Amino acid sequence: MKESWSMILTYITAMVLIFVLTFHFLLQGPLAGKSFEDTLAFSYSRGNLVSFEVIFGLLLYTAILHGLNGLRVIALEWFHPEKKAWLLNLIVVALMAFFLALGSYTLIMVG
Amino acid sequence: MKKDPRYKSGLISSLNPFGYNIERWSYALHRVTGVVLIGYLMAHIFETFQLSVGTTGTAWNNTMNVLHSLGPLELVGLWIVAGSALYHGANGIRLILNEMFGKLVGKPILPVYPYSPTSLGRNQKIVIWTITGVVLVLWVWAGLYLLAGLGVVQ
Amino acid sequence: MTVLDALIEVREKRDSSLGYRHSCGMGICGSCGVTIEGVPRLACQTQVSILKTDVIRVEPLHSMSVMKDLVVDITPFMAMHKSVKPYIMRKDVDERDHSDREYRVLSEEVRRFLQFDYCIMCGLCYSACPTVALDPAYIGPQAIAQSYRYMADPRDEGWDQRIDLLDTSHGVWRCHVAGACSFVCPKDVDPAKAIQMARKEILKKRLLRRKARIGAPPVPPMVSKAVKQGVMPPPFDFGEGSVSRK
Numbered sequence: 026m027k028e029s030w031s032m033i034l035t036y037i038t039a040m041v042l043i044f045v046l047t048f049h050f051l052l053q054g055p056l057a058g059k060s061f062e063d064t065l066a067f068s069y070s071r072g073n074l075v076s077f078e079v080i081f082g083l084l085l086y087t088a089i090l091h092g093l094n095g096l097r098v099i100a101l102e103w104f105h106p107e108k109k110a111w112l113l114n115l116i117v118v119a120l121m122a123f124f125l126a127l128g129s130y131t132l133i134m135v136g
Numbered sequence: 137m138k139k140d141p142r143y144k145s146g147l148i149s150s151l152n153p154f155g156y157n158i159e160r161w162s163y164a165l166h167r168v169t170g171v172v173l174i175g176y177l178m179a180h181i182f183e184t185f186q187l188s189v190g191t192t193g194t195a196w197n198n199t200m201n202v203l204h205s206l207g208p209l210e211l212v213g214l215w216i217v218a219g220s221a222l223y224h225g226a227n228g229i230r231l232i233l234n235e236m237f238g239k240l241v242g243k244p245i246l247p248v249y250p251y252s253p254t255s256l257g258r259n260q261k262i263v264i265w266t267i268t269g270v271v272l273v274l275w276v277w278a279g280l281y282l283l284a285g286l287g288v289v290q
Numbered sequence: 291m292t293v294l295d296a297l298i299e300v301r302e303k304r305d306s307s308l309g310y311r312h313s314c315g316m317g318i319c320g321s322c323g324v325t326i327e328g329v330p331r332l333a334c335q336t337q338v339s340i341l342k343t344d345v346i347r348v349e350p351l352h353s354m355s356v357m358k359d360l361v362v363d364i365t366p367f368m369a370m371h372k373s374v375k376p377y378i379m380r381k382d383v384d385e386r387d388h389s390d391r392e393y394r395v396l397s398e399e400v401r402r403f404l405q406f407d408y409c410i411m412c413g414l415c416y417s418a419c420p421t422v423a424l425d426p427a428y429i430g431p432q433a434i435a436q437s438y439r440y441m442a443d444p445r446d447e448g449w450d451q452r453i454d455l456l457d458t459s460h461g462v463w464r465c466h467v468a469g470a471c472s473f474v475c476p477k478d479v480d481p482a483k484a485i486q487m488a489r490k491e492i493l494k495k496r497l498l499r500r501k502a503r504i505g506a507p508p509v510p511p512m513v514s515k516a517v518k519q520g521v522m523p524p525p526f527d528f529g530e531g532s533v534s535r536k
Contacts, residue, residue: 027457027496028457028458028459028461028463029457029463029492029493029496030496031463032235032463033493033496033497036232036235036236039228039232040232042225043225043228043229046221046225050218050221054278054281055277055278055281055288057288058288059288060285060288061211061281061282061285065200067187067193067196067197068193070184070187070196071187071193071196074184074187085181088177089177089181092170092173092174092177093174095170095174096171096174098464099167099170099171101425101459101460101464102421102424102425102428102464103147103424103425105425105426105427105460107427110459124177124178124181127181127182127185128181128184128185130185130188131181131184131185131187131188134188135187135188140426141355142352142353142354142355142426143349143350143351143352143353143354143355143356143362144325144349144352144353144423145352145353145422145423145424145426146423146424147424149352149353149420149423149424150420150421150423150424151420154328155327155328155329156329156418156468156470156473157469157470157473159467159468159469159470159473160420160468160469160470160473162468163420163466163467163468163469164420164468166466167466231466231467234467234486235465235467235486235489236489236493237490238486238487238489238490241482241483241486241487242480242483244401244402244403244404244405244406244442244483244487245405246401246404246405247405247408247477247478247479251475251476251477251478252478253469253472253473253475253478253480253482253483254480254483255469255472255480255482255483255486256469256472256473256482260469
């Protein structure tokens with residue numbers, strides 16, 4: 026797969042993340058009308074996940090794809106593997122799969 | 137890992153922006169904030185997973201207690217994460233304009249001395265400093281909210 | 291007084307073993323690239339007075355292996371340049387190399403790539419680049435800028451090949467717009483601009499499915515009115531065998 030496709034994915038996830046992350050900050054931040062400690066309450070946090078499951082799902086997938094792709098780029102530059110680039114990609118894909126699975130499980134169980 | 141024989145190469149050199157242009161500083165900060173955010177993201181997914189353990193919230197409350205036991209470090213850490221997210225996102229918008237749409241870099245010109253590269257020109261500088269200003273203002277607001285309980289919009 | 295003058299002074303009067311490169315002394319050859327006060331510059335183009343320090347720190351170019359004192363090994367840098375095929379590519383190679391006709395380029399077409407043609411291959415951009423510092427396999431700003439120079443040239447038919455050469459894991463996508471290359475370039479080649487323009491070309495191919503253009507065919511050489519009217523003699527013919535012709 027050409028490197029440009031992974032960068033296109035990075036750009037698209039970045040643009041989506043700006044909106045969904047802003048939404049997340051609005052829910053957990055000063056515009057929620059609560060103090061920070063109140064936003065950490067079990068009922069409030071869980072309630073948000075249930076009410077906005079799709080948005081949090083989108084947040085999970087875009088953040089993981091964007092973040093771990095960024096980590097892959099840093100690792101590629103730092104280690105610059107000549108023959109074992111496939112191993113680096115495999116590790117990153119495995120990490121992506123793990124965190125996406127964990128996050129998806131959370132959303133499904135809470136919902 | 138084999139030692140790089142090149143003079144002053146490596147991670148520290150690549151992140152060292154002293155003597156260079158503001159865009160190089162923003163590159164270094166973008167990279168550092170990116171690493172902070174990915175570390176926080178992975179931990180945050182584990183933390184959020186506690187919401188799905190049981191229905192009484194015991195696991196979640198235990199996790200919160202562990203975090204609260206860090207004292208002021210918890211809120212300072214979150215403040216740093218908030219600042220990282222604000223800067224990384226805002227600078228990311230600038231990078232998407234540059235990289236994906238080719239904006240802010242100008243058109244090919246005929247160089248005339250004294251030289252002034254258009255890719256580091258007025259448009260780029262306006263956007264960088266606007267980003268810096270907006271991020272600082274929002275970061276201060278985030279700090280007031282997290283650390284002092286102020287700035288809540290009812 | 292320039293830093294190069296100071297280096298020459300040091301070698302002549304204080305330490306004759308000091309090693310450094312220089313040639314033209316006027317910012318054309320690109321030989322005297324060194325790191326001055328932490329920033330890569332041409333020694334012949336850096337006035338001592340602008341540095342505002344009594345002790346000037348001169349080091350070899352960063353991200354290159356040191357051969358002796360200020361002399362660095364530029365082989366990897368040159369290899370990256372060679373790897374992007376920095377020459378006009380035509381599908382009909384014979385037409386390019388053995389022709390009695392010429393490729394004509396309009397002025398407005400020249401303006402699209404002339405800035406990037408001013409590169410003197412001094413290596414300052416390569417040394418300044420933070421990605422090169424981290425990743426020795428990265429092709430570097432100079433090579434990408436030169437690749438774009440040929441992509442933008444209407445005579446070139448190697449657009450597809452150049453895109454495939456740049457669209458790799460150590461190619462154009464490892465640039466993060468730090469702009470240090472354009473900041474240090476002594477000829478205002480602005481490699482950062484060329485890199486973003488090269489990216490746009492790649493995205494045009496991948497997302498918009500743009501096809502490569504066909505280069506304009508060669509045309510008979512222009513013969514001036516003066517020659518046609520017999521006022522001036524025709525261009526000198528160097529004789530049979532001196533130029534490759536069909």
